[in-house]
Amino acid sequence: MIGNRKMINIQCKNKFVSSFFMEINENLYIEKKMEEGHLYINGVRAKVMPDGVTYQMIEPELIRYFDEICQKFNNAEIDVDEKTFLPLFVKHDNEYILRIEFDANSTKMITKIGLDEVRHIRNIIENVFRNKIIPLLQKVNLYG
Amino acid sequence: MAKWELNKFKVEKSDNVLTFETEISVIEFRKNFAVTITYNYNDKKVTVKGNVDLKQDYTLYEIITELERLLDNPLIKELAKHNRKQEYRRGFTLTKIENYPEGILANLRYIFNNKYLEFGNILIYPAFKDPKKLCEVDLEVETNTASNVKTLYDLLTIICTSSVRIFIDINRINKILNTILQILQKGVLYAQSTI
Numbered sequence: 001m002i003g004n005r006k007m008i009n010i011q012c013k014n015k016f017v018s019s020f021f022m023e024i025n026e027n028l029y030i031e032k033k034m035e036e037g038h039l040y041i042n043g044v045r046a047k048v049m050p051d052g053v054t055y056q057m058i059e060p061e062l063i064r065y066f067d068e069i070c071q072k073f074n075n076a077e078i079d080v081d082e083k084t085f086l087p088l089f090v091k092h093d094n095e096y097i098l099r100i101e102f103d104a105n106s107t108k109m110i111t112k113i114g115l116d117e118v119r120h121i122r123n124i125i126e127n128v129f130r131n132k133i134i135p136l137l138q139k140v141n142l143y144g
Numbered sequence: 145m146a147k148w149e150l151n152k153f154k155v156e157k158s159d160n161v162l163t164f165e166t167e168i169s170v171i172e173f174r175k176n177f178a179v180t181i182t183y184n185y186n187d188k189k190v191t192v193k194g195n196v197d198l199k200q201d202y203t204l205y206e207i208i209t210e211l212e213r214l215l216d217n218p219l220i221k222e223l224a225k226h227n228r229k230q231e232y233r234r235g236f237t238l239t240k241i242e243n244y245p246e247g248i249l250a251n252l253r254y255i256f257n258n259k260y261l262e263f264g265n266i267l268i269y270p271a272f273k274d275p276k277k278l279c280e281v282d283l284e285v286e287t288n289t290a291s292n293v294k295t296l297y298d299l300l301t302i303i304c305t306s307s308v309r310i311f312i313d314i315n316r317i318n319k320i321l322n323t324i325l326q327i328l329q330k331g332v333l334y335a336q337s338t339i
Contacts, residue, residue, distance in 0.1 A: 107290040114280040
């Protein structure tokens with residue numbers, strides 16, 4: 001979280017998702033821990049929770065959607081705005097390629113890639129969240 | 145033309161007055177040439193100040209026309225959408241000007257009232273040849289218009305969809321600078337011939 005801005009954090013390794021953390025509301029967050037292929041809800045392995053079978057069923061599909069975001073990157077860390085699903089920063093192979101900084105009076109975007117590429121990355125991330133991840137989470141009542 | 149550097153390029157319209165300020169250093173003569181052109185829309189009066197021998201002829205009015213076109217820009221219009229107050233100021237300025245032997249890089253800063261959008265650093269002299277390049281190279285974009293991430297991304301889209309217009313504007317800047325440089329060159333030749 002930067003200030004009051006909540007974020008979704010995604011770590012990619014060799015073009016696949018390594019981990020993600022997504023705060024859905026004050027009482028609910030989901031995550032995939034590094035190098036593990038399982039979904040955790042509020043820190044608890046999803047399959048051992050009530051409705052665990054349902055959560056376990058969406059696990060591979062959910063992780064595959066995060067993989068889609070990671071397909072463009074080797075090793076990367078991505079922060080996404082949780083309200084708009086737009087990327088706030090992308091660190092690729094240990095170098096920031098996109099960084100958005102907010103201060104009291106201005107907003108600054110610093111890129112090491114062209115704006116066309118920034119817009120392309122934005123489209124991928126926003127589309128995967130809006131059309132795939134969020135509807136899937138809604139299906140199992142993990143998103144309001 | 146002797147080796148020169150650009151120090152300032154600023155155009156602003158407020159209170160029905162268009163003001164243009166530019167400053168060029170001619171390295172060989174270690175001399176700064178500055179000019180301020182003011183055009184009052186109420187009485188149609190043009191004032192020229194500075195040490196550039198800019199006469200009140202068609203050249204001057206051509207410069208004013210180009211400056212007006214610089215201020216009639218889709219990015220300024222976009223800033224206006226984010227400012228509900230009646231217009232009291234619009235402007236276009238080159239900031240963070242960097243002079244290199246191969247050319248001049250600068251940030252483009254667009255202003256509407258108290259809102260601004262600035263991005264760079266872009267080759268402004270000589271003008272880059274391919275408008276598509278604008279969105280293919282790394283850029284820094286700064287604005288006080290985007291209160292949320294979506295607005296910022298919308299502005300990026302407008303920058304890229306306006307890239308041809310931005311390219312045309314950079315050609316306008318080149319045209320204005322070349323006009324002033326020609327006048328400076330004539331002045332230098334005249335000075336040399338009278339020595």
